[in-house]
Amino acid sequence: MQKNNFSLEFNREYKIKELIFVNSGSNYYVRLPVDSHAAIIADNNSGKTSTLSALKLFLLPEISFKRQSEKFGFSSGRKFFEDLDSYLYYFPGADSYIICNASNPKGDFCWVLYRTTELRYERIALPVSYDEIEHLFWDGRSKNNENAGKLHSDIESKGIKKTLITTYSGKPFNDRKAIGESIYTRTSNDNDDSRFCLLPMIKGYSSNKTETIRALLNMAFDLSNAATTSLPMAIASILDGQSMSAVKRNNSEGILLDLEAQLDEWRELKQLNSKLNVVKDNSNLWISLEKSRESFKETKREFIEKFKNINYLVESEKNKNQKEVQEVAKRVEEADKHHQSVEENYKMVKVSYDNAKINAKSEKKSLERNKSIIEKVEETRRHLKPLNPNDGSDESILLALNEQIALCQEDIESLKDKNKAIRRMEELNKRVITNKHRVKCLTETIEHTENKSSLFDELEAGAGSKLLSLNKDFGKVSVKLSQEQKKITESFCELITLSKQRVYFCDSELITTEFIETNSDDYIKQYKDEIEELNSWIHKDSLEIKKNKEYSLLTKEAQAKKLQECEDELEELKQNRNDLKAFDSIMASIKIGVANLQIAEEKYKEENDKFEKVKRHRVETRIAMEKEHSRSSEIKKYQADIQNYVQKLHAIELSTGHLCKLEQVLDEHEESCEKERAAMLIESKIEELEELKGKLINEHEETINKTRELLDKGIVESEVDDRYRLKESDGSLDNYYYSLESVFRNIDKSLESFKQRLEHHNNQNATVTKIIENVESWIKAFFKQLNDEMKKYKISNLSSVELIAELHPQYTEVIKTLNSTGNRTDILNTQDFYTQIADFQNNFYIKRAGKIDIARIIEKVSYRFTRNGTVEVIPQSNGTNCMVNAVLLALLLSDMVPEDIGLNMPVVFDEVGSLDEKNFKEILKVMEEHGLFLFAANPEQNGIIASVLSVYHPISTFRVVDDEIIGKAEIIYYPGMEERLEEIGHSA
Structure with a gap:
């Protein structure tokens, strides 16, 4: 904290005059002055706070929106926006720009920001006022948007960038360090880039100062909540800037305290102590291992x-x-x-x-x-010859076979279809009846013939031969003719004449008619033969009828069985027929076969x-x-x-x-070493070798087991796999043996070395403890100095305001534990001591930066108010808190800026409409005393704002009506546009 008096009236040598937005955020084209107290009037979600927050993009040396919550803290309702959402809000297109119009002792200048790719944005610094380049972006003479003007159509970043660099001597900046050095380094002739300084810092740019500025900016844009958010961060950043949080030792710059290494060393010492005790406890096992090893070497030879x-x-x-x-x-x-x-x-x-x-x-x-x-x-x-004893030829036998085949086929058909069997029985029955009638007729004819009472006996001689020649059936007629019939028949017979065995009718020869001479004996014999044949058929047909009737009564199973029998019989009959037909051919083959068989x-x-x-x-x-x-x-x-x-x-x-x-020792053998060549000795010698091998392996295993037992106790460092792969051949057993030998023979030296290391380690612990405890002292000293400065200022009707640092409870617990730890150097500390060290490291130590995270240790800054000698513990009004935070902001800024330099900075108080007029005027008074500009943001103008602030910017009053907008960028505003005059025409 600077000891000189802080001037409350900045000389305005470094000014941020206005912010200009082109297709950015909610702004189509907005020029917002920031060098005087003012009220920003706009509807909710119209971009009041976000418009002013864009100042962070100029005052922080960043080039990307990646991790924007850490860099800029753009948020709403305590919830941070996503990186891409923030990026596209401020830079929705290639024709989006945010411009800062400023001045410093070197003159007017501008910073122009525009988007590139992958959440990145770039900037160009121009040694001219914005008024000189406005025409590149804005056409004020346009009649568009009710004569308010419009943006040029060709303002994409590529074209504008080239014009700004070539025509207006613009200089691009893409490097964070170069940007920081330019905006934080006060103007001088030695540094051309200081021509574009916005916020001059003591000793110029550094990463610590950047973090302090970041915290102060967050505080300036959120006065009402500073005590729990940005104020602890700002105080921590200032302490960082004073190198209080960086931990050094041995007075060597850059050698930082490695808490993790200290914990590792404690674990190593603890392990070493246990190891030395294990070595002392296993000395007898080591002596046994030495003996086993000697015995193994002898057996091996x-x-x-x-x-x-x-x-x-x-x-x-x-x-x-x-x-x-x-x-x-x-x-x-x-x-x-x-x-x-x-x-x-x-x-x-x-x-x-x-x-x-x-x-x-x-x-x-x-x-x-x-x-x-x-x-x-x-x-x-x-078998078949008896069927026709009068004709024993093969032809008659074939006919019988065919007849049997036909009957067999009819049986098959009947078995397959009962209806066919019934029709077959009907046909056979008709034929039996017919044949019985014929037998009866033939029998009567024989009787008439024998009794000389036949037809031929009634006619004159020769008439019988004539009638028989015409039809043989006349011989079978048994009829008694009347005289008239007899006369007619004889008259007819007279028309037929017989001559030389030929028959003539009316002297015309009947060519195909055979002459038959009547002979009663021959006819009787013929009739009897026919009767016999008819009786045979009657017998056969009766049997067939009986058989078909039996077929119709069979069950399905019996019917199927009978059908198969008939089919088999049919095949056999057909084969018999074929064999009978080929009889002569087969006999010829037999004759040839007899000769061939002999050969x-x-x-x-x-x-x-x-x-x-x-x-x-x-x-x-x-x-x-x-x-x-x-x-x-x-x-x-x-x-x-x-x-x-x-x-x-x-x-x-x-x-x-x-x-x-x-495999190596065999090459060393000479023939003279063994003269016996009796193979019978080989088996016994191998058996002896097997026994010796068993002894060798047992002694080797004993050596390995004892070595492994010592290794398992951790006496020397070894891997689990290595311990269970110990070998004589690869040297691993010897290597571990020699390692163990070195340990056991040097145990006394090791104990002395451990004692010295332990003493040195505990001394370091004491240093660590002191450093951790000192953090509390640093914070208390800073707050004491800050409270001393606060006593110089009158805030509202309060007698005094005291700031109190509320430290993180986990840090206070660490301090308690460390204070209770002893300072002996000959024994190891307890586990709890190192647990607290580890907790401190994990929660309050930034390893990569080598410093203590003071911002986390200061959990909150609370206020203690005194009024008329009485301490008030109840919270004060929001306005009072804002006034206190405004004074603190000014005090903290004073430490950052050289005392001979003045600058302005806007401070945002959102939703100012919730304050009464008295508190509002008090806040304005504090702002004026400390050279800060108050920007009150409210959805609408009201009497309180009008009574306190004479300037206001109704930025959401006018919106684009003619041109196409990008995203939400629809607001048009620049001071004076609300006073535009228009000629009103008169109707006729």
């Missing part, structure tokens, strides 16, 4: 020597056996070739033998099959003799070949035995886990 000797013996037998294997292989090859030759001849002869055998069997089988067919034909003849059997006998001879030769050759193979097997078996010995040795080598590196 003995094992290597035996292994080399046995390996040499096995290799000698292996070489000898390889020669024998080569010799017998040659003999086996010759025997195999001879056997192969015999085998091929055997196969050729066997093929001929098999063919002859198959041919003989085939001929015999064919002959037997034909003979079987002939036997079946003879059986068919014997085939002779060929088979000849080939059989050859085959038997070749087969005996083949057996003899196979026996000779198998003898050679047997010899080869014996030699190969011995070869396998030798290979088994080799594998056993290899298995022994592998099972030792390359403990002895046997």
Whole structure:
């Protein structure tokens, strides 16, 4: 805090005159003066506060809206806007601009902001007043928007940027450091960029001062809530700027306290203490490990020597056996070739033998099959010949077969369809009745003939032959003629004449009519034969009727079974018919088959003799070949035995886990080391080696286990996987042994070193404790100095105002714990001590910056008011708080700006309509005393505002009516536009 008196009347050498908005926020085109007290009147959500908040974009050296809540704090209702929303609000398009018109001892100048890409914006500084460049953006002579004017159509950033740089000597700024140095460095001839200084700082630009300005700006734009938000941040930033929060030690610039490293060292010391105790407690185990290791080394030397000797013996037998294997292989090859030759001849002869055998069997089988067919034909003849004893020819038998086939087919049809069976019975019954009637007639005819009372007996001689020649049925007629019928019949017979066995009717020959001479005996015999045949048919038809009736009464299962029997019978009858038809052809085949069979059997006998001879030769050759193979097997078996010995040795080598590196020691063996070559000794020697291997492995495992037991206790550093992969061959066992050896032999030195480190560590802890405790002292000292300054000012009707820093309860808890911690240097601190250190680091220490987060420690700034000697604990009015915060803002700014420089800055009091006139005037008075400009923001003009402020800006009164707008940018405002005169025309 500066000790000199703070001038309450700034000389206005550094002025921010106005803010100009082009297609930005809610503003189509707005020029807002900020160098005098004023009221901003606008509807809710019309951009009152956000318009003034744009001043942060000029007074903070930022180039991007990324993390805008940390950089600018644009918010509404205590809720921060999203980065993109804020960016698009202020810069909705490429023709969006925000311009700051300012002046300093070097003259008038402008800062022009415009959007680029990816939430970024750039700026150009111009050494001219905005009035000189306004024509680039605004056409005031336009009749648009009720003569208010309009924006030019070609104001996109690319074109404007080029014009501002080339025509008006504009200078682009894209680097945060360059921007900060330009706006915070007071004007001088040594720095051209200081020509554009807006807020001169003591000692110019620094990152700490930027954070202080950020906090003060947030305070200036939110006076009513400063005590809980921006004021603690501002105070913390000032302390940061004074390097009070940066922690150094050993008087070395830049060496910051690493709390995390201190905790790590405590853990390391704690672990080391435990480790040293473990080393002392396991000294006996170490002595046991040394003994086990010596025993293992001796067994290893003995094992290597035996292994080399046995390996040499096995290799000698292996070489000898390889020669024998080569010799017998040659003999086996010759025997195999001879056997192969015999085998091929055997196969050729066997093929001929098999063919002859198959041919003989085939001929015999064919002959037997034909003979079987002939036997079946003879059986068919014997079976069917009695049906027609007068005619035993094959034709009559075929007719009988056809008749049986037809009957069988009719049975099948009847079985398949009951209706057909019924119709069949009806047909058969009709035929039986007809045949019985014919038998009756024929019987009567025979009786008349025998009794000489037939038709022919009544007629004159010769008439009977004539009638019979015309129709044989006249002989079967049994009728008694009347005289007239007799006369007529005889007259008719006279028309027929017989001559030389020919028949004439009225002398005309009946060519196809056969002459038949009447002979009663012949006719009687013929009639009897016909009666016999008719009776036979009557019998057959009766049987068929009975059979069809039985079929119609069958169940479905019985019917299906009977149908299958009939179908099988039908197939057999058809085959019998075919065989009977082919009888002569089959007999011819039998004759040829007998001859062929004789030839085939002779060929088979000849080939059989050859085959038997070749087969005996083949057996003899196979026996000779198998003898050679047997010899080869014996030699190969011995070869396998030798290979088994080799594998056993290899298995022994592998099972030792390359403990002895046997693949290397074998090269050192000489032939003179082992003269015995008896293979029978190999097995016993390998058994001895196996026993020695078991001892070697056991001693190795014992050494490993004891080493691992010591490693598991953490005596030397090791990985879990390494501890369970300890090997003799790769050196890991030796390496850990030597490490353990170093630890146990240097335990006394290690204990002394630990004592020294512990003392040094505890001394550092004391330093850390003191630094953490000092933070409270720094804050209290700053607040004491600030309260001393506050006593110089009269605020409202209060006797005095005192600021009280309310510290974070977690920080106060840390202080309590650290104060209760002892300062002994020969023992480790408790876990709680380091827990508090860790809590402090996690909550109040910014590691990357190497400083204490004072803004977090100061949780809130509260006020204690005194009136007429009485301390008032009740909260004061919002207006009183704003007046206090305004004084604080001025005091804090005074520390930032050189005392010989004056500047102006707008302070925003939102919703001023909630104040009474007296409080409002008090706030204005405070602003005037401290060189700040009050901007009261309210939705509407009222009497209180009008009585206090003479200037007001009704920025939402006029809106665009002719031109297209971007987003919300529809407001047109510039001072004086509300006084425009228009000529009113008179109606005729």
